[in-house]
Amino acid sequence: MTDIRTRGVSRRHLLGAFAATMVTATPTFSNAAGFLRGGGDIRRIRMYSGRTGERLDMIYWIEGNYIADAVKEVHHFMRDWRTNDVKQIDLRTIDIMAAAHNLMDVSEPYMLLSGYRSPKTNAMLRARSSGVAKNSLHLKGQAADLRLGSRSVNQMARAATACRAGGVGRYSRSDFVHMDCGPVRSWGR
Numbered sequence: 001m002t003d004i005r006t007r008g009v010s011r012r013h014l015l016g017a018f019a020a021t022m023v024t025a026t027p028t029f030s031n032a033a034g035f036l037r038g039g040g041d042i043r044r045i046r047m048y049s050g051r052t053g054e055r056l057d058m059i060y061w062i063e064g065n066y067i068a069d070a071v072k073e074v075h076h077f078m079r080d081w082r083t084n085d086v087k088q089i090d091l092r093t094i095d096i097m098a099a100a101h102n103l104m105d106v107s108e109p110y111m112l113l114s115g116y117r118s119p120k121t122n123a124m125l126r127a128r129s130s131g132v133a134k135n136s137l138h139l140k141g142q143a144a145d146l147r148l149g150s151r152s153v154n155q156m157a158r159a160a161t162a163c164r165a166g167g168v169g170r171y172s173r174s175d176f177v178h179m180d181c182g183p184v185r186s187w188g189r
Contacts, residue, residue: 041062041063042059042061042062042063043059043060043061043062043094043095043098043099044057044058044059044060044098045057045058045060045074045094045097045098045101046101046107046108046109046110047077047109047110047111047112047146048109048110048111048112049077049081049111049112050111051081052081054077055109056073056074056077056109057109058070058073058074060074060094060098061095061098066091071091071094074089074094075087075088075089075116075141077112077115078112078115078116078141078144079115079116080115080116080117080118080121082118082120082121082124083118083120083121085116085118086116087116087140087141088141089115089116089141089142089144090140090141090142090181092142092165092166092181093141093142093143093144093166093179093180093181095165096160096163096165096166096179096180096181097110097144097146097179099163099165100156100159100160100162100163100179101159103159103162103163104148104151104155104156104159106148106150106151108148108149108150110144110146110147110148111146111147111148111149112144112145112146113145113146113147113176114138114143114144114145115138115141115143115144115145116138116139116141117136117138117139118139119139122134122136122138122139131171137167137180137181137182142180142181142182143167143178143179143180143181143182144178144179144180145171145176145177145178146176146177146178146179147175147176147177153170153171153172153175153176153177154170154172156177157169157170157177157186157188160177160179161186164184165181165184166179166180166181166182166183166184167179167180167182167183167184167185167186167187168185168186168187169186169187169188170186170187170188170189171188172188172189
């Protein structure tokens with residue numbers, strides 16, 4: 001292996017200086033890089049639904065490109081299972097879910113409790129629980145409620161929070177974590 005040095009400046013030093021310049025010059029890029037930490041050159045999403053019995057295990061992104069057919073399957077999988085309404089899921093939410101999954105180093109698929117929610121479903125859930133937001137990001141296809149049998153709510157929430165890309169809600173009593181691509185914030189215990 002060769003060590004490339006020019007006048008006492010190493011290649012590593014130059015790359016570090018370039019990276020620091022990029023972070024300073026474009027703060028939005030630094031935020032994006034934060035939430036894609038753990039995303040990799042190939043992004044894969046693994047989920048199952050106890051409600052529908054469906055399973056999903058697919059690569060949906062390869063080296064900078066989303067795979068249209070795979071993303072379409074994710075939209076269908078994350079539909080409102082009560083009404084069968086399908087909405088496009090915000091790709092940022094899928095990326096956060098995949099990155100958090102990678103950070104936890106687990107092969108177990110997420111159990112999807114709630115992805116997209118139709119206005120009818122959201123209203124019904126609000127009538128039953130004070131914990132359902134009137135303007136929930138689930139209505140926009142920007143949120144998911146997830147569970148893993150092999151990881152605690154706190155472990156899942158820490159992984160999602162490490163992405164620094166959206167909302168992370170801990171629902172320890174109900175044993176799930178909410179992940180969304182809205183403003184960075186956290187709640188629950």
